[in-house]
Amino acid sequence: MVAPLNLQDRTLSLAEARVLALLRQSGPQSRAELAEHLRYSRANITAVIKNLLARGIIEKLGLGESQGGRRPRLYGINGRLGYVAGVDIGATSLDLALAGFDGVILERLAEPADVHEQPQILLGRAAGAIERMIEQHGGSAEQVLAIGIGVPGPVQFDEGVLVAPPLMPAWESFSIREFMSQRFSAANITVDNDVNVMAIGESYAGAGKGIANFLFLKIGTGIGCGIICQDQIYRGCDGAAGDVGHICIDYNGPVCHCGNAGCLEIMAAGPAIAARGLGAAVSGESEQLAAALAANNGVMTAQMVGDAAKAGDRAANEIVKSSGRMIGGMLAGLVNFFNPQLILIGGGVSNIGIRLLSAIRQAVLRRSTALSTRHLRIEFSPLGKDAGVIGAIWLALEHVFTIEA
Amino acid sequence: MVAPLNLQDRTLSLAEARVLALLRQSGPQSRAELAEHLRYSRANITAVIKNLLARGIIEKLGLGESQGGRRPRLYGINGRLGYVAGVDIGATSLDLALAGFDGVILERLAEPADVHEQPQILLGRAAGAIERMIEQHGGSAEQVLAIGIGVPGPVQFDEGVLVAPPLMPAWESFSIREFMSQRFSAANITVDNDVNVMAIGESYAGAGKGIANFLFLKIGTGIGCGIICQDQIYRGCDGAAGDVGHICIDYNGPVCHCGNAGCLEIMAAGPAIAARGLGAAVSGESEQLAAALAANNGVMTAQMVGDAAKAGDRAANEIVKSSGRMIGGMLAGLVNFFNPQLILIGGGVSNIGIRLLSAIRQAVLRRSTALSTRHLRIEFSPLGKDAGVIGAIWLALEHVFTIEA
Numbered sequence: 001m002v003a004p005l006n007l008q009d010r011t012l013s014l015a016e017a018r019v020l021a022l023l024r025q026s027g028p029q030s031r032a033e034l035a036e037h038l039r040y041s042r043a044n045i046t047a048v049i050k051n052l053l054a055r056g057i058i059e060k061l062g063l064g065e066s067q068g069g070r071r072p073r074l075y076g077i078n079g080r081l082g083y084v085a086g087v088d089i090g091a092t093s094l095d096l097a098l099a100g101f102d103g104v105i106l107e108r109l110a111e112p113a114d115v116h117e118q119p120q121i122l123l124g125r126a127a128g129a130i131e132r133m134i135e136q137h138g139g140s141a142e143q144v145l146a147i148g149i150g151v152p153g154p155v156q157f158d159e160g161v162l163v164a165p166p167l168m169p170a171w172e173s174f175s176i177r178e179f180m181s182q183r184f185s186a187a188n189i190t191v192d193n194d195v196n197v198m199a200i201g202e203s204y205a206g207a208g209k210g211i212a213n214f215l216f217l218k219i220g221t222g223i224g225c226g227i228i229c230q231d232q233i234y235r236g237c238d239g240a241a242g243d244v245g246h247i248c249i250d251y252n253g254p255v256c257h258c259g260n261a262g263c264l265e266i267m268a269a270g271p272a273i274a275a276r277g278l279g280a281a282v283s284g285e286s287e288q289l290a291a292a293l294a295a296n297n298g299v300m301t302a303q304m305v306g307d308a309a310k311a312g313d314r315a316a317n318e319i320v321k322s323s324g325r326m327i328g329g330m331l332a333g334l335v336n337f338f339n340p341q342l343i344l345i346g347g348g349v350s351n352i353g354i355r356l357l358s359a360i361r362q363a364v365l366r367r368s369t370a371l372s373t374r375h376l377r378i379e380f381s382p383l384g385k386d387a388g389v390i391g392a393i394w395l396a397l398e399h400v401f402t403i404e405a
Numbered sequence: 406m407v408a409p410l411n412l413q414d415r416t417l418s419l420a421e422a423r424v425l426a427l428l429r430q431s432g433p434q435s436r437a438e439l440a441e442h443l444r445y446s447r448a449n450i451t452a453v454i455k456n457l458l459a460r461g462i463i464e465k466l467g468l469g470e471s472q473g474g475r476r477p478r479l480y481g482i483n484g485r486l487g488y489v490a491g492v493d494i495g496a497t498s499l500d501l502a503l504a505g506f507d508g509v510i511l512e513r514l515a516e517p518a519d520v521h522e523q524p525q526i527l528l529g530r531a532a533g534a535i536e537r538m539i540e541q542h543g544g545s546a547e548q549v550l551a552i553g554i555g556v557p558g559p560v561q562f563d564e565g566v567l568v569a570p571p572l573m574p575a576w577e578s579f580s581i582r583e584f585m586s587q588r589f590s591a592a593n594i595t596v597d598n599d600v601n602v603m604a605i606g607e608s609y610a611g612a613g614k615g616i617a618n619f620l621f622l623k624i625g626t627g628i629g630c631g632i633i634c635q636d637q638i639y640r641g642c643d644g645a646a647g648d649v650g651h652i653c654i655d656y657n658g659p660v661c662h663c664g665n666a667g668c669l670e671i672m673a674a675g676p677a678i679a680a681r682g683l684g685a686a687v688s689g690e691s692e693q694l695a696a697a698l699a700a701n702n703g704v705m706t707a708q709m710v711g712d713a714a715k716a717g718d719r720a721a722n723e724i725v726k727s728s729g730r731m732i733g734g735m736l737a738g739l740v741n742f743f744n745p746q747l748i749l750i751g752g753g754v755s756n757i758g759i760r761l762l763s764a765i766r767q768a769v770l771r772r773s774t775a776l777s778t779r780h781l782r783i784e785f786s787p788l789g790k791d792a793g794v795i796g797a798i799w800l801a802l803e804h805v806f807t808i809e810a
Contacts, residue, residue: 014419163776164776212642213641229634229639230635230637234634236743236777237744237745237746237780238776238777239744240774242742243741243774243777244738244742246773247741247742248738248772251734329656332652332653333652336648336652337646337647337648337649337739338641339642339647339648369645369648370569371644371645371648372641372643372646404444
């Protein structure tokens with residue numbers, strides 16, 4: 001690594017930011033290619049490149065293909081400018097990654113964790129792990145330029161604090177940013193909702209690459225949605241956008257923990273699938289689920305229902321399809337409203353597989369307008385359980401610099 | 406008017422476009438104010454102003470308030486650069502406006518029209534009316550820089566053509582742009598869905614001014630939604646965004662003209678209100694509606710139901726409230742997803758008034774998450790039936806120039 005970038009020197013002009021974004025997106029480019037893509041004059045591009053080179057943000061690479069004349073010099077992101085770290089806090093897991101400034105992941109770490117712990121303890125553990133990963137690379141904590149952190153709860157983005165998080169009440173109003181800054185003095189700390197972070201991961205490094213408008217739906221204990229709108233994560237006016245688990249799908253449905261009746265989440269997410277699987281096991285409707293229940297000490301999970309469905313169990317299959325229909329029915333409304341090009345399905349429950357996806361697709365196609373589904377694809381998240389930590393790296397990279405005008 | 410701006414000279418640099426946008430938004434500014442707001446250097450601003458002045462796009466105005474030293478020169482949009490026209494085509498009406506390049510409306514015209522007419526006839530009439538309005542101002546058709554057109558149907562925005570429009574089948578694939586260009590050779594022609602145009606009107610000149618994320622819901626014969634996202638109109642991947650009238654609110658509901666059951670539109674829009682009003686009149690449930698029906702030659706309208714509700718009729722009131730509850734229930738889902746700061750309600754059915762609005766508000770507050778309604782306001786559109794034609798003017802102004810990187 002080169003000398004650490006001064007924290008006071010964290011601004012880019014709009015032109016510099018656009019060159020950096022293009023190099024991230026499309027890889028090494030020549031001066032002429034940059035000028036053409038960004039429609040800047042050669043003189044303008046030359047000045048921008050000079051500045052970025054002087055600050056060590058980009059570097060000279062080898063020569064590119066000749067376009068008729070001399071082979072042109074290529075420029076690329078300087079991965080050795082510093083480190084960025086990604087932290088993905090799940091309900092029961094802590095996922096960490098260390099990357100260079102070019103986004104290339106250098107180290108990964110995953111360990112069990114309990115989100116009910118005090119934030120000081122959990123974040124202290126994360127900070128320690130990041131420090132150890134850096135040490136292994138011969139670096140130091142001051143070389144961390146930015147840290148992105150995904151948390152399973154609603155986040156007030158500008159402040160980097162959680163707001164009334166049902167899973168982690170001890171974190172309410174705790175300044176994650178302040179805590180982490182004490183350990184990483186040169187790092188910009190950015191905190192976001194886990195689903196937003198996953199959507200960012202897919203946008204930069206997954207199936208959302210190059211797609212301006214798409215949704216990332218996480219189905220687990222709850223159901224949430226990350227929204228990429230015009231190539232940017234969209235957080236809404238209070239940072240509450242994407243809270244689709246509490247969209248009502250049945251006014252006469254069961255009461256949700258939020259106090260309303262018939263929320264999608266209470267009717268179709270993991271616990272609902274498990275509860276209906278338990279019912280089918282206990283009632284004798286499914287011998288296979290009854291056997292699975294007995295083998296798992298009387299605990300039923302959504303995954304067990306999915307496995308039984310895969311093995312051909314009729315009752316389990318109907319439970320999975322019913323959940324998919326409910327989720328797809330809600331998504332059909334979002335498709336009419338938002339007209340996305342892609343919907344990615346992730347989260348633990350997505351491991352149930354193709355039966356669930358198929359039911360979701362059918363419900364969306366049946367209930368959306370023809371025009372809004374013309375180019376729509378609905379797929380499982382290709383990054384899967386890595387979407388969070390990869391997204392946290394890119395969230396961090398988005399916030400290394402402040403852009404001036 | 407000055408000499409018409411050459412159509413070949415219709416590009417702005419990004420910096421020029423940002424200066425122009427700021428002058429539009431905030432009115433006349435000094436060089437120092439522009440530099441400060443846009444965080445450009447004084448030298449940069451001076452160069453941009455010089456270019457814009459030379460092309461007649463902005464003009465020198467008087468002197469502003471002293472900030473301690475000499476009183477500074479102010480700059481503003483040159484309204485006399487040319488004309489823009491706005492055309493709002495409704496199912497039964499044609500609304501037109503002529504404005505200067507500063508967006509100040511010079512002439513207005515509204516006349517009945519039938520959207521089932523051939524496009525050549527209706528657009529020919531609109532073109533003739535624009536020409537006459539310009540003549541009254543001593544101008545000529547070549548001085549029209551841009552025309553914005555709102556149409557009551559789905560639009561493929563890049564092409565400026567309607568796609569499978571249920572109300573106006575004769576317009577399918579008809580090139581509105583080509584037709585209008587023959588009459589206005591120097592004008593950029595932009596066509597958009599009527600609800601998008603209304604949202605644009607509110608964004609520039611109504612209650613949406615300065616609000617980054619808001620929705621405009623039009624309730625009339627159908628129900629549609631214009632989406633302003635990060636200060637821009639959002640059209641989605643196929644231009645189909647905002648088609649919320651076909652979101653399902655009851656899987657066992659009546660079949661809609663789109664072929665699906667229980668669409669919001671078939672259950673809650675104008676015709677549904679009128680049909681339920683007719684039912685209450687005929688069944689003897691409401692004497693007031695029966696009297697109104699007799700007085701209107703056996704034809705019931707949503708407005709008549711609204712009037713009866715206003716006059717205290719119990720049955721009419723319940724019909725209005727029920728419609729508001731259904732619309733609010735759907736909006737609650739959008740609020741959870743999109744977390745807007747404002748929802749504006751417009752369209753003919755909004756004339757029913759406060760009873761409808763109140764029912765909508767109640768349903769949204771009951772069914773949305775607490776965080777997503779923290780800053781939410783739900784109001785009637787202040788521009789009302791003018792939102793379309795005012796929005797068409799601003800749609801035109803947005804497309805006078807092409808912005809170069």
